[in-house]
Amino acid sequence: MDSVLPLRHTIADGLRTQITTGRLKAGERLPSEPSLAAQYKVSTTTLRNALALLQAEGLIEKVHGKGNFVRHPLRRLTYTRGRLTSDADLRVTIRTTNLLARGDLISLLGVPSRTPLTEFLCLTHQGERPHSLARIYVPRDLASAQLPWRRSGVEESRDQIRARPPTPEEASSLRISSTLAVLSITRVSIDNTGRVVEAALLFLPGDRAEALFITHHTANAKGQEG
Structure with a gap:
């Protein structure tokens, strides 16, 4: 039947x-x-x-x-090698706030409780439409040197990516339905001393985001000898 x-x-x-x-x-x-x-x-x-x-x-x-x-056709955002790229003309508004490390930020940045931090709240727009949201946390002694996405001296970055429903705040900021999944990316950047110099929390609407992973394979020199 x-x-x-x-x-x-x-x-x-x-x-x-x-x-x-x-x-x-x-x-x-x-x-x-x-x-x-x-x-x-x-x-x-x-x-x-x-x-x-x-x-x-x-x-x-x-x-x-x-x-x-x-809806008008949406331009896609691609997350690759720790950066967002798009073929659309995007503008970013940034709000900076000083705060003290609490809760998850303590373990994420590997700092003691109440360590001074700077938060960069970045909302990206395509025209009048919100496109993506990011919260970037930097130890305050590093925050005055340069904007986080221009940071140099990063030795290693770790990305954790998952899809989930948006929080009410994310749905409101991105002007999306609470039924639409977001791509949640937590990126931690570490310098050559092992210090976490930046933690970025990115939130991308699932209807316009994709993640691209690139793996470089190196030949085993010993295995090629003979």
């Missing part, structure tokens, strides 16, 4: 087709949720579940008090 897709998937498929074929254009407002629910003969809850699928795919966005809109 053929399986029957839940109604939310059927509705999402229909709207997705209209978007991808151009019948619904970028920036266009969708009919109201009650109107769509009446059109598809479903409850408002089922209709909203269908729209949530499209929001998670990055095809539509819900603007509070205005309705649901077809």
Whole structure:
């Protein structure tokens, strides 16, 4: 017996087709949720579940008090070798705060409790749209020397990457749905003395981010002798 897709998937498929074929254009407002629910003969809850699928795919966005809109095509961010790259024109706003090491920052930076730190809160925009969020922590005695992404003398960097739901603060800052996963990257940079000189927490919306890993293999000189 053929399986029957839940109604939310059927509705999402229909709207997705209209978007991808151009019948619904970028920036266009969708009919109201009650109107769509009446059109598809479903409850408002089922209709909203269908729209949530499209929001998670990055095809539509819900603007509070205005309705649901077809999203403009998003430029992708690529994270490779510890840097974010994009083919879009991006601008970054930076807010600097002095604070004392507490909680996870103590172990992340390998410093005693209440060590003076500087936090760089970086929000990247493409046009008016938030694109990525970063919190960069640097021991205060190093922070005055140079901006963190121009730091020299780094001997080793360690990246931990995972996908997870956004926190309410991340969803609000990035203007994304709470159902859309974010790529969370924790990067620790260490100098040649073993000191952690920077800890960066990056948050990238899952509908526009990808991680690229490059491995360089070196030939074993002994194995080639003979």
